[in-house]
Amino acid sequence: SQQGEEDPQALSIQEGENATMNCSYKTSINNLQWYRQNSGRGLVHLILIRSNEREKHSGRLRVTLDTSKKSSSLLITASRAADTASYFCATPPRSFQKLVFGTGTRLLVSP
């Protein structure tokens, strides 16, 4: 069963604009992670936010977590064409150690 669901499924913006992707999950978590996947490649870990954190920054990335709403958002500021990729949220349900991935948001950044 799918634990995380990203929204929107696809997002198209211009370079310089901000991109916001959302993730909703179903069960309690101890952390939530965001990954990036370029077409035909493996996933790359971007950022991990723990359940007791509300916001975290890494370069142009800003992640928020609202455990009461079981949701997270990933903001990419001042986007670049090189940010074009699919972005996935992933959560480890408390009773398991393995990550469960969402269906991803496909981001297209046009020059």
Add this chain to the structure above:
Amino acid sequence: DGGITQSPKYLFRKEGQNVTLSCEQNLNHDAMYWYRQDPGQGLRLIYYSQIVNDFQKGDIAEGYSVSREKKESFPLTVTSAQKNPTAFYLCASSISPQTGELFFGEGSRLTVL
């Protein structure tokens, strides 16, 4: 450089044949995972291993088999019992099952002819 190596990158198979996908890591990670990705979809867990000589089924283990004889290696065999094997297969590892952050290989794309 440390990392995860998957091979082959592309593989074609005739129906009824078993194929084995290789996954090797030199990160000294305890945990290793195999995921399947279909077009436009997320990742689904096939098998995972938390320690050498031990592995557990994931969500879609039917038609697949694995072994974990060495810490560095976690090969996946796609058997003829897998009804729809055409997919992109991703291997990953983590320092321990508890840390969660995964390091991925570049994937193997299997096509059944």
